[in-house]
Amino acid sequence: MGSIINAQQIVNGLQLGSIYALIALGYTMVYGIVRLINFAHGDFYMLGAYAAYGAFFVFNSFMPISGPLAFIVLVIAMGGGGAIALLANRFAYKPLRYKPKLSSLVTAIGVSMFLEYFFSALPVIGPSPRGFPEIIPKQMYTFLGAEISNYVVIDIAVAAILMISLTFLIQRTALGRAMRAVSQDKDAAKLMGIDVERIISWTFLIGGAFAGAAGLLAGMTYPRIQPYMGILPGLKAFIAAVLGGIGNVPGAVLGAYIMGLAETFANAYNSLLGEGIAFVILILVLLVRPTGILGEKVADKI
């Protein structure tokens, strides 16, 4: 076991878990508010990575590699992810809000396919993978027998800062209170004077921005980006959200870290198991506790 579960693997698992957590939060927030599994969410993550890639080269042409440059790149990655989420909501999901749920799901698949193929069809981007630049010079440290790069620290820290800000936003601001109200009961929230559509837009914006940030972190950490890069992390983050209890914000984070660790350990054991562990987890959760670890049971309404 020592070769599978050791300090190095735990660090790698936490790093992967941080990226999953940022994606899973968007899934779970959107699901909590509009009850839609946004299949295109993984592609918002992809878009964030490409936005960061482009922004780095534009700003690096007149700025040295530095903290402020990295910050600008992060802001643009988040802006890119958020903007595409807003557009998808406005043009694809909003018109279907009161139609049967499955039509929104199919539309989400359509949006996902569109983003992936449109980006690989665009000559400036293309289907082949690109190497991601070192936005911050990489340094290695040794800590408790584990090789830790400064990227690990950055990934975990950025995810933590964003998640703490989100908690503050949800618990302490008027917008957060409105979001909680809409997720509890859309109609009652409307009667209380909440502009439900505005809250939904904010939710997509925040979820998309978090996915964009995850795209940048993943681009830095596993330095390769391509138009289909969002499919698998998107699925795994979704499974993480289900594991934690979909619609539940702390649950998504918990599920994501469990997923990150489980995948890293499974990969160290056997790479085939590493590929399939997410789906094994999904099947187990759905069979044993379909509401997830922190989810609440919702009865069918007659």
Added chain:
Amino acid sequence: MGNLKLPRMLIATAAFWAVVSILNATGILNGYFMIIINRSLIFVILAVSLNLINGITGQFSLGHMGFAAVGAYVSGSITTLIFKLSPDTLAGNGIFVVAIVIGGLAAGFVGFLIGFPSLRLKGDYLAIMTLGFGEIIRTILNNIDAVGGPRGLLGIPKFSNFTVIVAFAFLTIAILRNLVQSSHGRAMLSIRENELAAELAGVDTTRYKVLGFIIGAFFAGVAGGLLAHLLQIAHPTQYGFYASALVLIMVYAGGMGSLTGSVIAAFTLTFLTEGLRVGIDWLKDTVGLPVGTEWTMVIYAILLILIMLFRTEGLMGMREAKILIIAEETK
């Protein structure tokens, strides 16, 4: 009595077979067109069988090509690896048909395995689950060396020809038509309309949901077997998520619950795919635009979104062509 009245459908199919065969023999339809027609017919089988799961029973499968992969690999292994058959012999053709059916049964068994957990799942979760299963099947195939692993199963004898494929497509549509318009089909439709109400009215929803998956998967497996024996190769990448999505688009474009719609959409979209490929090649080679085949999928994605936004019920809605309505034939 009267459950298997097929005269009009049989006549229509025989007429279609005769016209295409004559056109092919006279050289008006060349081999290239025959390939597209054969592909269209295989997609007809895939689309109507997915329609049984998604359209009629109201479940949601995103891994239909996973079932097709099972059928392709199982039947391909039987004809290629076990018997090393050649298409020239009568016995070979007999074993081929049996192999296709066994491939279908294997896919049906996998459908049972997937349908089983679906007892506890609703729409969205089921979508993810079936998507996951499709990917797992693909990953497993990629790692089995006996069937070629990532290189695919090569050297499959070319048993599938126009006549065989027409016969299987006819049988698929006929069986599904009879099923859908029987009391079992009504039970499946009632699950789609309102599962809770169906259950309260005494429909064994669990049984019919699983049954829908098994039957749909069986025919997908048959289609996969036919495809493998047409292309003479079974390759893991042929059965990925986007192939499944293409079948899904056919079902939604044609109309959820309308077999007629699925047939029309399968033909239209298969020909459209080929037309777009030719068009894109022309733009690239003659006009010199930097366009790739990815644009085909871009157009399909937009098509899917537009159908959902402006015509959610698809081309045919729930309607069927007259030859697919049993009550019309028993008049």
